[in-house]
Amino acid sequence: MNGPEIRVEFAPELLLFVPRARRSGATPAAVDGVSTLGHVVESLGVPLTEVGSLVVDGRTVPPGHIPTAGESVTVRPVDRPQRVPGAPLRFLLDVHLGTLARRLRLLGVDTAYESSDIGDPALAARSAAERRVLLSRDRGLLRRRELWAGAFVYSTRPDDQLHDVLHRFAPDLRPWTRCTACNGLLRAATKDEVADQLESGTQRSYDVFAQCTECGRAYWRGAHHEQLEAIVNRYVP
Template identity: 80%
Template sequence: MNGPEIHLEFAPDLALFVQRKLRRTLTTDGASSLGHVVESAGVPLTEAGSLWVDGREVPTSYVPVADDHIEVRAVERPQRVPGAPLRFLLDVHLGTLARRLRLLGVDTAYESTDIGDPALAALSAAEQRVMLSRDRGLLRRRELWAGAYVYSTRPEEQLRDVLDRFAPELRPWSRCTACNGLLKSATKEEVSDRLEGGTQRSYDVFAQCGECGRAYWKGAHHEQLEAIVREALRTRTG
């Protein structure tokens, strides 16, 4: 490639994508957009914040010229997603994160089977949901409504990162962790056909999903779930 030579500097938060080489000089073809150059360097545009050339901000469509000094900043937090209520879509590998977001009352769609990147991207666009994934190829698809890379493999760290990055409104205990439907209070009689004998004898307060009908009560795992909720609320107010 014999095009113009440009100089790139990436924010430290992007070190994962550029193999920790935060400064580099590249030769471009003289026609590709800066967005294409950034992605070619390994950074999904979902993770790139503002782009600056010699001290002025430019769009991803800007075509670099010789000796440009380009600064690729990280996404500002909290990140605002304009034009739609904040909703998420998670791929097949993020089931635990999906359930925890739903536990906190965050509108979270989740595909429990691998429907493929094109279908996920189309669903993100159709429902205007932020795609959360560790698949960099998926996050590069142009038809995505919006997207974000999930940096950690540990669910508790994933949750903290999503809450810090997007600051969604939290309404704990308001959504079904199985299907994302909204919960409503229910009597024991209304959910009796979904309860085992021991549960019927031991509990009196129930909720039920308006979509799938699943029943909820403060069972054996409630303390563990309560700890997740407390930590999320503490982090938000802290």
């Protein structure tokens, strides 16, 4: 490698983002006297959404720090639970995380979700406009500058995804209060109010209903309730 260099070492939690050649101890990275340390870290594969702090020669610096030759950098992960300042904790999920979205809504977490691919610029813009934490497995999306806040979803398994998001952000949980279809709030409803959505067997078997205040969808303790209740019980005593 030619030109001035710094040495960068990543915390073990961040090594999955880093090329294998850079996963063993501190490795050299070129600097140009203009690019920020945040840019250098992202060029090595780690989205800044996953970085908790940057330590240069023993002192913490912001991502806008301009590194100079010879500096030693330690890249640390975010602290857990991660605090998101400036807004109530709300999420926005990309098109690949539909099951996670429904499970977060089941637990009463305010979760917007795009069921179609609206494109990275639109997702990042919505995150900023609504001040929502964008959850995605797309590293490129998480590097967009207009993003308000974001987090990488580390697993492809919905159970693990849910556990990781809850462990990372520790949101308030209010199970059975949100529509799993549209994220609207639920209210108690009479059988007559939702009768047009019920089959005859359901009308005979159930008397307690809820209805979404946004899309009007009806809910009751149907065939899948035990499975959903098992998910809730893992996180809410």
